[in-house]
Amino acid sequence: MENVGAIIKEWWASFNELLQTPLFEFGASKVDLGLIFYLVVSIAILIILSKWLMRFVVGKVLKNTHVEKGMLQSVATLVRFGILVVGFVIIFQTAGIDLSALSIVAGALGVGIGFGLQNITNNFISGLIILFERPIKVGDRIEVGNINGDVMSINARATTIITNDNISVIVPNSEFISGTVINWSHSDRNVRFLFPVGVSYKEDPEKVKKILLDVAEKNEHVLKTPPPVVLFDEFGDSSLNFYLGVWTSTHIEKPRFLKSELYFEIFKKFAEQGVEIPFPQRDLHIKTSPVTVEQIQSKLN
Numbered sequence: 001m002e003n004v005g006a007i008i009k010e011w012w013a014s015f016n017e018l019l020q021t022p023l024f025e026f027g028a029s030k031v032d033l034g035l036i037f038y039l040v041v042s043i044a045i046l047i048i049l050s051k052w053l054m055r056f057v058v059g060k061v062l063k064n065t066h067v068e069k070g071m072l073q074s075v076a077t078l079v080r081f082g083i084l085v086v087g088f089v090i091i092f093q094t095a096g097i098d099l100s101a102l103s104i105v106a107g108a109l110g111v112g113i114g115f116g117l118q119n120i121t122n123n124f125i126s127g128l129i130i131l132f133e134r135p136i137k138v139g140d141r142i143e144v145g146n147i148n149g150d151v152m153s154i155n156a157r158a159t160t161i162i163t164n165d166n167i168s169v170i171v172p173n174s175e176f177i178s179g180t181v182i183n184w185s186h187s188d189r190n191v192r193f194l195f196p197v198g199v200s201y202k203e204d205p206e207k208v209k210k211i212l213l214d215v216a217e218k219n220e221h222v223l224k225t226p227p228p229v230v231l232f233d234e235f236g237d238s239s240l241n242f243y244l245g246v247w248t249s250t251h252i253e254k255p256r257f258l259k260s261e262l263y264f265e266i267f268k269k270f271a272e273q274g275v276e277i278p279f280p281q282r283d284l285h286i287k288t289s290p291v292t293v294e295q296i297q298s299k300l301n
Contacts, residue, residue, distance in 0.1 A: 035095055042095075046087040054080040077131055077154065119172070123157045126173035130154055136176060136183055141191075141252045143182035144175055150253060164253055189249045190223065194231075195259050197266065198239035200276035205232055205240060208275065212244045215265045221258055223247040239278045 054076040131154065136142055140151045142161070149163040159176065161169045175181075184191050199208050209230040216228035223246075231243040244262065251258040270277060 038095055039091065042091045043088075046084065046091065050080045050083040050087070053083055077156075081156075119174070120157065123173045126177040127154065127156050127159075129177055130159070130173055136181065139185070141184035141189070143184070144171060144179060147171065184252050189252060190226075190247055191249070191252050192226075192245055192247045193255050193258065194243045194245050195262060196233070197242045197244055198236060198278065199242070199270075200278045201240060203240065203275055205242075207273070208240070208242060211269050211273065211275065212242065212266065215262060215269055216244060216246050219246075219258075219261060219265070221248050221250050221261070223249060238280050 057076050057079050130136060136151055136154070136159070138151050138154060142149070142151060144161075147161055147163070147169050149161040149169065152160045152162050152168070154173075158170045158172050161171055163169060197208075197212060209232075212230045213228055216222050217224070222228055226247050228247070229245045231245060233241045233243050235241075244266075246258070246262070248258055267277075269275075
């Protein structure tokens with residue numbers, strides 16, 4: 001046992017000496033394997049701790065408040081950023097690293113930003129602007145470019161959007177600052193849709209209006225306030241054209257489903273009450289003139 005203890009003690013002394021072997025100097029500080037190991041472990045713990053605290057703030061501290069979901073996500077993200085910044089400073093100070101030497105790294109980073117990190121910096125700053133100004137927030141229904149979906153998360157570099165097909169689209173934050181963004185639920189989730197309906201010229205517009213309003217009022221996904229409305233849009237080439245305007249808070253992300261429900265019921269009611277849905281019609285007039293046998297022979301010759 002004494003031999004085993006001596007071997008272990010000797011091995012530990014050799015290992016400790018290896019960890020304390022200087023590798024290079026960073027400012028006035030000497031960097032060895034032990035310091036690198038300490039930094040790696042401390043930074044890993046800091047990242048895990050920041051994620052846990054962010055979830056704790058959202059799930060426990062602010063869960064029972066009246067703060068909306070988007071604001072909760074913004075607060076949690078800012079809390080995580082703050083913890084990471086303070087944690088990195090504490091880790092470097094306890095490791096005995098001269099922070100003034102970081103000015104060299106900052107200068108190199110500035111050069112890197114000038115040559116290849118512009119987009120990363122731009123997206124990071126745009127993410128901070130989004131969190132403070134909140135033009136979009138978690139849960140909003142938005143359109144940016146050709147992408148239409150719900151905002152699931154806003155991170156430091158990019159924002160995740162879920163489309164109707166359950167596809168996650170990662171959009172750089174700068175797109176929301178420099179581009180045009182349509183936010184369907186910026187102030188609230190009540191949205192109005194206008195669905196076109198055409199009927200024959202022989203139909204009574206008041207009768208059509210009554211049927212459309214009746215169908216809209218009986219649909220469970222259409223809001224009673226504001227009430228649905230029917231607009232007489234125009235005298236078309238083959239039909240009288242109306243718009244059925246309805247408000248909804250449940251079908252922002254799937255207006256086609258609401259449109260389909262209403263059209264099924266409108267078609268049914270039109271058939272029951274004999275309302276004709278026209279199809280495009282064109283009258284073709286063919287004008288003929290008599291041709292004599294002499295005229296045909298003269299053309300053949």
